[in-house]
Amino acid sequence: MENVLIIGSGPAGYTAALYTARANLAPLMLEGEPSKDILPGGQLMTTTEVENYPGYSDGVTGPKMMEDFKHQAERFGTRFLYETVTKIDFDARPFKVYSETQSWETKSIIVATGATAKYLGLPSEEKYMNRGVSACATCDGALPRFRNKPVVVVGGGDTAMEEALFLTNFSSRVHVIHRRDAFRASKIMADRALANPKIAPEWNSTVDEVLGDDKTGVTGVRIRNIQTDKLTDIACTGYFAAIGHKPNSDLFKGVLDMDETGYLITKPGSTYTKIEGLFAAGDVQDKIYRQAVTAAGSGCMAAIDCTRWLEAQHA
Numbered sequence: 421m422e423n424v425l426i427i428g429s430g431p432a433g434y435t436a437a438l439y440t441a442r443a444n445l446a447p448l449m450l451e452g453e454p455s456k457d458i459l460p461g462g463q464l465m466t467t468t469e470v471e472n473y474p475g476y477s478d479g480v481t482g483p484k485m486m487e488d489f490k491h492q493a494e495r496f497g498t499r500f501l502y503e504t505v506t507k508i509d510f511d512a513r514p515f516k517v518y519s520e521t522q523s524w525e526t527k528s529i530i531v532a533t534g535a536t537a538k539y540l541g542l543p544s545e546e547k548y549m550n551r552g553v554s555a556c557a558t559c560d561g562a563l564p565r566f567r568n569k570p571v572v573v574v575g576g577g578d579t580a581m582e583e584a585l586f587l588t589n590f591s592s593r594v595h596v597i598h599r600r601d602a603f604r605a606s607k608i609m610a611d612r613a614l615a616n617p618k619i620a621p622e623w624n625s626t627v628d629e630v631l632g633d634d635k636t637g638v639t640g641v642r643i644r645n646i647q648t649d650k651l652t653d654i655a656c657t658g659y660f661a662a663i664g665h666k667p668n669s670d671l672f673k674g675v676l677d678m679d680e681t682g683y684l685i686t687k688p689g690s691t692y693t694k695i696e697g698l699f700a701a702g703d704v705q706d707k708i709y710r711q712a713v714t715a716a717g718s719g720c721m722a723a724i725d726c727t728r729w730l731e732a733q734h735a
Contacts, residue, residue, distance in 0.1 A: 422448050422526035424726055425517055427505050428668070430462025431712045432702025433532035434489035435719030436726075440530075441496035443727045448524065449493075450503045450517075452533075460502060461486035462534045463703070464712060467550060469563060473712050485712070510675055510695060528697040528730055530722045531684065533668040535703040535710070539661045540574065544630035548659070552638025553630060555661045557583035558711065561590050565637070568592050571658035572641050574627055576600060580662035581609040587660070588618040595654055597622045597643055622654070630659050667704045676700075683707045691722040692729075699726050 423445040426433050433449060440447040451460035464470065467482030476485065494500065501522075509516035514525045537555030539545045545553050554560040557573070561583075571591045573584045576598035584594045596603075596613065601623045603610040613619050624647050631640040631653065640655045667682045676693050677685040684705040686692055691699040701722035702715040 421514060422446075422524055423730060424448075424528045424530060425450065425515075425524060425526035426530045426532060427517075427671075428452060428462070428531065428533035428702070428704070429460050429490070430464060430486070430532060430534050430702060431489060431715040432534070432704075432719035432722070433462070433530070434486065434493050435716040436530045436532060436701055436723040437493035437498040437719075438489075438496060439720055439723030440727060441493055441498045443723070444497075445727065445730070446497050446499070448499050448501070448526070450501055450505055450519065453502050453504045461490075462715075463537065467559065470559070470712065471562065472559070489716075505671060508671065510698075513697075515697070527733070528726050529699070530691075530719075530726055531672070531693075531698065531700040531704060532702045532715075532719060532722070533671070533704045534715075535665040535667040535683075537661065538664045538666060540627060540663070542627065542630060544632070545659070545661070548630055548632045548638045552632060552657055553659045553661070555665075556710070557586045557660050557662075560658075561587050561660075566591050566658045569657040570595065570655060571660060572597055572622075572627075572654060572656050573660045573662050575662035575664075576603040576605060577662070577664070578605045578609050579664065581605045581613040583660055583662045584613055584619050585616060587658075588616055591618070591658070594619045595622050595656065596620070597625050597627055597641070599624065599626050599646060625652075627659075665703070665707070665710065667707070669704055679707070681707065691718060691725045697726075697729060699729075 424440050424447045426449040429451040437447050464482035471479040503519040507518040517524045570593040572595040574597050587594045625643040628642040628644045632638045669682045684700040699722040701718040
């Protein structure tokens with residue numbers, strides 16, 4: 421019988437593990453499997469450089485930071501398994517949690533399954549991942565390779581506008597590639613982007629290929645005008661996909677409250693879900709900030725909520 425079982429890892433999961441371990445709850449974390457969608461360590465495992473996390477004054481790679489998080493949680497007694505949860509029996513008390521090979525019983529669950537950035541699916545996107553290809557301008561936009569250089573943003577919604585406007589603080593030019601002749605973002609965001617002299621919209625266009633080489637990484641993109649079929653190469657050092665994220669919440673469809681995109685909805689000011697004893701933290705329930713530091717903070721909240729809830733059961 422487990423006191424608390426944590427599904428997923430990353431900053432939210434590891435922080436929840438640290439706090440529940442220090443509360444002598446001996447948490448068990450199911451990190452996911454390297455070959456599955458929910459990867460051990462989360463999205464930061466594909467981030468080469470993190471410069472905005474407090475305490476790492478000289479910056480750190482994403483994998484190294486997650487290694488440090490895991491080691492700290494392990495130090496206080498967290499146990500880890502590379503298992504992917506395939507089913508949860510929510511009606512049973514204690515909860516019953518299943519993977520393809522094992523099952524567990526637990527008094528409480530913290531969901532920290534994260535989210536997955538959406539890309540167009542081009543082989544060249546994957547080839548230059550973290551070598552100029554990113555899905556988070558707020559995370560990577562200030563890196564040296566983008567400073568005073570042209571970059572491209574793919575998308576036309578509010579997220580794309582926010583990313584483009586943020587990048588104008590660092591980049592010399594921001595090309596926004598959109599398949600229609602008007603942004604689908606809110607009018608105020610679209611107007612703000614179009615009024616910025618550094619932002620250049622590339623209307624009615626899609627990305628054919630991300631250009632680059634093994635030494636430099638991204639050197640440009642090739643776009644196709646969907647009306648004329650004309651190909652155009654744009655020189656740039658950065659390619660930012662801003663077409664959304666998919667929360668890893670399929671396991672909870674029809675059970676937990678979620679918004680139209682699939683982000684889990686928690687009770688205001690807490691990490692409580694609609695099911696007693698089940699808590700959610702990190703990018704699986706945060707569609708606004710999506711930062712390592714905010715994920716870690718919500719992991720702390722989930723651990724404290726969970727610890728207090730367990731204590732109340734025995735009061």
